[in-house]
Amino acid sequence: MTQGENNERQVGGPSATPVRLGVLGCASIAWRRTLPAAVAEPLLWVVAVASRDPDKAGRFARHFGCEAVRGYEELLGRDDVDAVYIPLPVALHARWIEAALRAGKHVLAEKPLAEDAATADRLVSLARSRGLLLAENYMFTYHTQHEAVRRLVAGGAIGELRAFFAAFTIPRLPPDDIRNQRQLGGGALLDVAGYPIRAAELFLGDGLEVTGAVLRYDPVTKVDTGGAALLRTPSGVTAQITFGIENAYRSSYELWGSTGRIGVDRAFTPPPDHRPVVRVETQDGTEESVLDADDQFARVVRAFARGVLDGTGDLPAGSGHGTDAIVPHARLVDTVRRLGG
Numbered sequence: 001m002t003q004g005e006n007n008e009r010q011v012g013g014p015s016a017t018p019v020r021l022g023v024l025g026c027a028s029i030a031w032r033r034t035l036p037a038a039v040a041e042p043l044l045w046v047v048a049v050a051s052r053d054p055d056k057a058g059r060f061a062r063h064f065g066c067e068a069v070r071g072y073e074e075l076l077g078r079d080d081v082d083a084v085y086i087p088l089p090v091a092l093h094a095r096w097i098e099a100a101l102r103a104g105k106h107v108l109a110e111k112p113l114a115e116d117a118a119t120a121d122r123l124v125s126l127a128r129s130r131g132l133l134l135a136e137n138y139m140f141t142y143h144t145q146h147e148a149v150r151r152l153v154a155g156g157a158i159g160e161l162r163a164f165f166a167a168f169t170i171p172r173l174p175p176d177d178i179r180n181q182r183q184l185g186g187g188a189l190l191d192v193a194g195y196p197i198r199a200a201e202l203f204l205g206d207g208l209e210v211t212g213a214v215l216r217y218d219p220v221t222k223v224d225t226g227g228a229a230l231l232r233t234p235s236g237v238t239a240q241i242t243f244g245i246e247n248a249y250r251s252s253y254e255l256w257g258s259t260g261r262i263g264v265d266r267a268f269t270p271p272p273d274h275r276p277v278v279r280v281e282t283q284d285g286t287e288e289s290v291l292d293a294d295d296q297f298a299r300v301v302r303a304f305a306r307g308v309l310d311g312t313g314d315l316p317a318g319s320g321h322g323t324d325a326i327v328p329h330a331r332l333v334d335t336v337r338r339l340g341g
């Protein structure tokens with residue numbers, strides 16, 4: 001559905017005035033996942049997309065039924081934009097998040113919000129001081145499959161929780177990909193490690209600390225291409241995570257308890273039509289439940305729009321990743337970097 005079709009749907013409809021959204025950068029993730037979800041969301045109105053390249057902006061604008069703008073500054077100066085989505089390379093996030101907040105815009109920033117926790121903290125404080133919503137797009141946390149797993153664990157399906165294992169690894173990308181550019185904030189730690197770390201936070205709660213980490217570096221690009229980390233909760237439940245950008249694809253987690261294990265494959269980037277399979281293994285055998293498909297990007301953009309419209313300066317409760325989660329997460333990533341060598 002284009003924004004024009006969605007706009008027609010809203011005329012005379014019961015929905016609140018939609019949040020007028022601008023986009024900074026014609027990123028692949030915006031094209032593939034976020035903008036299709038945003039234009040289909042009645043609480044959002046995609047007004048304009050800005051690019052350094054007018055041809056790219058024009059292609060996005062035609063496809064999504066919005067205006068093309070040359071340059072990010074120009075978009076931030078527009079009065080008809082309430083909020084912006086920032087899918088830029090990681091090293092540019094802080095500069096443009098800050099500029100957007102100073103221009104009075106709410107921000108949905110791609111993950112990770114910033115390169116380090118001190119910067120994330122400064123940006124969260126800036127957003128709070130201005131009463132603006134700043135959200136970090138760890139979209140997988142919104143998928144209903146994780147709530148189903150949490151219910152199983154809470155219901156005692158695997159006894160007492162002892163350990164968590166998660167991996168997010170992807171195959172090598174072309175040399176000019178932003179993930180292979182050190183000056184753009186490339187590397188596996190900032191690109192993929194955040195997912196298993198965030199999953200550990202989701203299932204093991206507050207108080208996680210990193211006790212050991214390993215990072216491997218590419219001798220030519222100098223970016224970290226993969227690694228692993230061991231985390232623990234104050235009560236000694238462990239989380240082992242693996243991440244990489246030069247590996248066979250894997251996107252999964254397992255929770256091990258005193259009497260069984262729960263496993264989820266396609267944990268972090270399931271397509272919207274994927275029906276998740278949750279596997280519970282105990283000494284009595286293996287049971288697999290096939291869950292309903294869910295669109296985590298549709299949930300993210302809706303939660304963001306609701307958060308802006310609520311005027312609370314945060315995502316609605318239960319969204320999975322409120323503003324409070326941003327800085328503690330970034331501190332864990334910082335510690336993995338420090339211990340990883």
Ligand SMILES: NC(=O)c1ccc[n+]([C@@H]2O[C@H](COP(=O)([O-])OP(=O)(O)OC[C@H]3O[C@@H](n4cnc5c(N)ncnc54)[C@H](OP(=O)(O)O)[C@@H]3O)[C@@H](O)[C@H]2O)c1
Nearest residue numbers: 025026027028029051052087088089090110111112137178
């Ligand atoms: N949540 C998720 O599921 C998910 C998935 C993938 C990626 N991401 C995140 O989304 C962000 C973008 O990732 P992507 O894979 O979509 O990247 P991408 O396709 O390379 O897009 C990045 C965009 O940033 C703009 N840009 C500005 N300065 C740039 C520079 N010096 N070099 C390259 N691009 C520059 C470009 O837009 P213009 O040329 O139009 O200005 C470019 O299209 C990253 O933060 C990544 O971590 C999130």
